[in-house]
Amino acid sequence: MKTHILALDQGTSSSRSIVFDAQGRIVAMAQREFPQIYPQPGWVEHDPMDLWTTQLATAREALSNAGLTAKDIASIGITNQRETTLVWNRRTGMPVYNAIVWQDRRAEPTCAELRARGLETLVRRKTGLIIDAYFSGTKLKWILDHVDGARSAAQRGELAFGTVDSWLLWQLTGGFDEKHRAGAVHATDVSNASRTMLLNVHDNAWDDELLALLEVPRELLPAVHPSSHVFGTTHAELLGAELPVGGIAGDQQSALFGQACFKAGLAKNTYGTGCFMLMHTGAQFETSANGLITTSAAQPTSTPEFALEGSIFIAGAVVQWLRDGLHAINASSEVETLAASVPDSGGVMFVPAFTGLGAPYWNADARGAIVGLTRGSTVAHIARAALESIAFQSAALLRAMSRDAAAAGGAAVSELRVDGGACVNDLLMQFQADLLGIPVVRPQIIETTALGAAYLAGLSCGVYRNLDELAAQWQVERRFHPTMPRENAAALMEKWERAVRQATAT
Numbered sequence: 028m029k030t031h032i033l034a035l036d037q038g039t040s041s042s043r044s045i046v047f048d049a050q051g052r053i054v055a056m057a058q059r060e061f062p063q064i065y066p067q068p069g070w071v072e073h074d075p076m077d078l079w080t081t082q083l084a085t086a087r088e089a090l091s092n093a094g095l096t097a098k099d100i101a102s103i104g105i106t107n108q109r110e111t112t113l114v115w116n117r118r119t120g121m122p123v124y125n126a127i128v129w130q131d132r133r134a135e136p137t138c139a140e141l142r143a144r145g146l147e148t149l150v151r152r153k154t155g156l157i158i159d160a161y162f163s164g165t166k167l168k169w170i171l172d173h174v175d176g177a178r179s180a181a182q183r184g185e186l187a188f189g190t191v192d193s194w195l196l197w198q199l200t201g202g203f204d205e206k207h208r209a210g211a212v213h214a215t216d217v218s219n220a221s222r223t224m225l226l227n228v229h230d231n232a233w234d235d236e237l238l239a240l241l242e243v244p245r246e247l248l249p250a251v252h253p254s255s256h257v258f259g260t261t262h263a264e265l266l267g268a269e270l271p272v273g274g275i276a277g278d279q280q281s282a283l284f285g286q287a288c289f290k291a292g293l294a295k296n297t298y299g300t301g302c303f304m305l306m307h308t309g310a311q312f313e314t315s316a317n318g319l320i321t322t323s324a325a326q327p328t329s330t331p332e333f334a335l336e337g338s339i340f341i342a343g344a345v346v347q348w349l350r351d352g353l354h355a356i357n358a359s360s361e362v363e364t365l366a367a368s369v370p371d372s373g374g375v376m377f378v379p380a381f382t383g384l385g386a387p388y389w390n391a392d393a394r395g396a397i398v399g400l401t402r403g404s405t406v407a408h409i410a411r412a413a414l415e416s417i418a419f420q421s422a423a424l425l426r427a428m429s430r431d432a433a434a435a436g437g438a439a440v441s442e443l444r445v446d447g448g449a450c451v452n453d454l455l456m457q458f459q460a461d462l463l464g465i466p467v468v469r470p471q472i473i474e475t476t477a478l479g480a481a482y483l484a485g486l487s488c489g490v491y492r493n494l495d496e497l498a499a500q501w502q503v504e505r506r507f508h509p510t511m512p513r514e515n516a517a518a519l520m521e522k523w524e525r526a527v528r529q530a531t532a533t
Contacts, residue, residue, distance in 0.1 A: 029101035034477040042081040044089040057088035072125035102273035102488035104480030107191040109277035112166035134165035155321030164224035200259040212259035218280040221323035254325040274483025276325035285479030287501035298449035302339035317427035318387030337386030366411040376526035377412035387427035396530040461511035
């Protein structure tokens with residue numbers, strides 16, 4: 028039986044492919060960056076063909092690096108940057124416009140109009156989302172409104188809309204070549220569909236009322252399937268053999284799945300440039316009263332499953348600022364040594380609100396602040412405060428999640444599973460555990476986004492029997508236990524909240 032799985036991880040700045048064995052171990056990987064396009068302030072685009080060609084190239088390279096061929100692969104899993112929006116012509120295969128990236132803000136006037144019409148409660152009740160230009164639906168409306176002939180062509184069924192996963196699936200199953208195009212699969216999974224602001228997440232179906240609000244013709248839309256599902260089969264000429272595409276999930280839901288957070292109360296935090304924290308809430312759809320959004324989790328079956336999600340804008344990016352802005356370090360890897368050269372931050376608090384504050388504060392006007400400086404403060408104290416700011420923000424986020432879970436009668440979070448580049452920083456992880464008062468758990472495989480896609484693909488293709496097998500496979504590399512007295516942690520969190528109030532004062 029074939030036991031290797033190929034995960035395609037299409038991110039915002041690069042495409043990666045990773046070959047995993049059946050035990051979830053990395054066999055080989057490949058990565059390629061692609062250009063970012065900034066037509067004007069607030070606009071961010073990608074060339075759709077760059078997304079496809081770099082992803083295909085890394086898939087071929089990863090197989091070669093592994094010493095394998097496509098005939099050794101059981102299935103392909105796809106994970107992707109979420110909310111990025113593409114529209115293409117079904118017959119020619121050509122995009123009608125560049126991909127509009129999740130960071131793009133051009134659709135804010137549409138969002139403001141919807142909010143002014145009092146539609147926030149309706150949207151949140153059906154989708155779990157707030158009305159924001161972050162999500163795909165308003166980006167799609169912009170393309171239909173501003174690309175000549177797009178709306179009429181969409182109404183005639185000539186165009187296809189998709190998030191990045193749909194675009195890659197369409198190409199893999201025939202869209203790359205005119206002679207195969209008629210058989211290309213146009214589909215997505217529930218986790219990506221839930222980020223469009225067009226899906227009713229209670230029944231995992233496109234919602235006529237939401238489509239009408241954004242003037243989106245139903246003919247544009249992909250089929251919606253569970254995240255673990257055989258979506259289609261690749262053409263042999265692409266990788267050397269036909270392969271099933273057996274799993275798809277948006278990157279953060281895929282990471283939640285890769286962390287084996289399959290049950291209510293299990294949570295993960297991804298420490299990257301920003302932080303994304305998700306807590307599984309099971310079949311319970313919980314509307315947050317604490318600044319979070321509700322999203323569909325990656326779903327192995329047709330049964331809806333949900334998660335609460337919060338985003339932190341500046342996490343690892345504060346370390347980049349220490350390097351590039353303050354010139355306190357020469358390389359990001361030096362920050363732990365510098366921060367550890369002092370026993371604590373010496374009363375310094377660093378609120379890295381360079382681009383405002385995300386969840387749970389949601390203050391776009393906040394700006395960065397360093398408070399508590401004295402004559403005894405050194406660059407080491409500032410570095411320590413910068414590193415600790417990542418943990419403070421994450422602790423505030425988990426507290427908000429815990430309040431939401433408690434209000435809904437849900438399970439309390441007993442540990443936080445971590446991944447992403449900054450989770451290798453032991454000082455940060457220990458301080459995180461101290462603030463939270465629960466263990467922080469780092470797995471042996473921290474490439475959990477790609478691993479989640481591999482797990483979903485392996486489930487649909489028989490490599491794995493069930494979730495219990497995957498949960499048993501998840502292995503701890505290190506568990507950080509809290510050692511700080513709870514009253515000390517509470518006092519630090521109060522100092523943090525005071526610093527946030529100073530950063531948000533106008």
